[in-house]
Amino acid sequence: MLKLVFTGVWVCAVTLGSVYFSIQHASAPVESDAEADRRALQQYVPGELITVPVITDGAVQGYFLTKLSFAVDKNKIKHLDVPLKETVTNALFDILVGKKLINVADSTSFDLAQFKTAVKDGLNKDMRDEVIFDVLVEQLEYLSKADVARIAKGASQPQQQPVAIVDKNGETAHDEIPEAERRAAAAAQ
Template identity: 65%
Template sequence: MLKLALTGVWVCAVTLGSVYFSIQHASAPVISEAEADRRAAEEYVPGEIITVPIIRDGAVQGYFLAKLSFSAMREGIAKLHAPLRQVVTDELYDLLVGSKLIDVADMGTFDLPSFKNAVKDGLNGKLGSEVITEVLVEQLEYLTKDDVERVANSQNRPYQKPVAIVDRNGKVASDKIPEGAVKATSGH
């Protein structure tokens, strides 16, 4: 019994010693002072979901959905004449519709880092200085026109009142079960 108690004390001492040693010698990631100052001067700006119609041959082929957020310099945001979210949304429409930045017909050529850099450069060009420091992609989706119609049609179905298959006494009302439905049987 004494051996078991001493073994338990020894295991506890070794565990506590290893935890103490680990904490003493663990180091936080080293961030330079310049990097810390840059991060303190930035602000996270959440984006809005924008829907951009993809028009080809004079007709809407589908919709591109994007939600982008940004890391921006606080000083640059303070100097803007309009709220940053609205300026960003406007510029995203210009970039995605006007310059055909994304070719949905050939998604194999889509390069996410190039897309993020093009958005960042376009926004900073519109803002007149280096306000946007990073583009964060939260959502990028493409829905075809058929996808949108399919979703719209499934939500507009007329409401159908449920049919009671079991009456109040718990008996199956076989005359109320629609044709083609599988009749459940009790396994009791």
């Protein structure tokens, strides 16, 4: 019985010692100077819900419901000629309506990472500067024209939920602004 108690104490001591020394010798992730400078300049801007129509054969077939947030250069964002909301709306119309980056009939060809890159590059091109560091897609859904008509008729029909756009890798839009940045943005407003 005494051997069993000593064995248990020995195992606990060895485990605690190994955990203690592994924590002592663990190093923090190394961040380059460029990355540290970028983080110091970075600010998260929460997005607003934007509705973009899907136009096919000269008629509206449905609507994309999109909510994008951005990691931006806080110094450059202050000096924009056109406010960010209007620039984003313009870029989304260009990407979703003009370039037809999302094919509603075949969403298996959609790539969320490519969409984020296209939005970021399009916005930076429109602003003629590297203002946007990252695009967070919080919501990207599709509502057909029939769904909109059904919702407009009221409570007589069951309410339809927007359909989340799923990319070719099975990913959906679910990015979120870090909580500390969300609180800071709410306090600033």
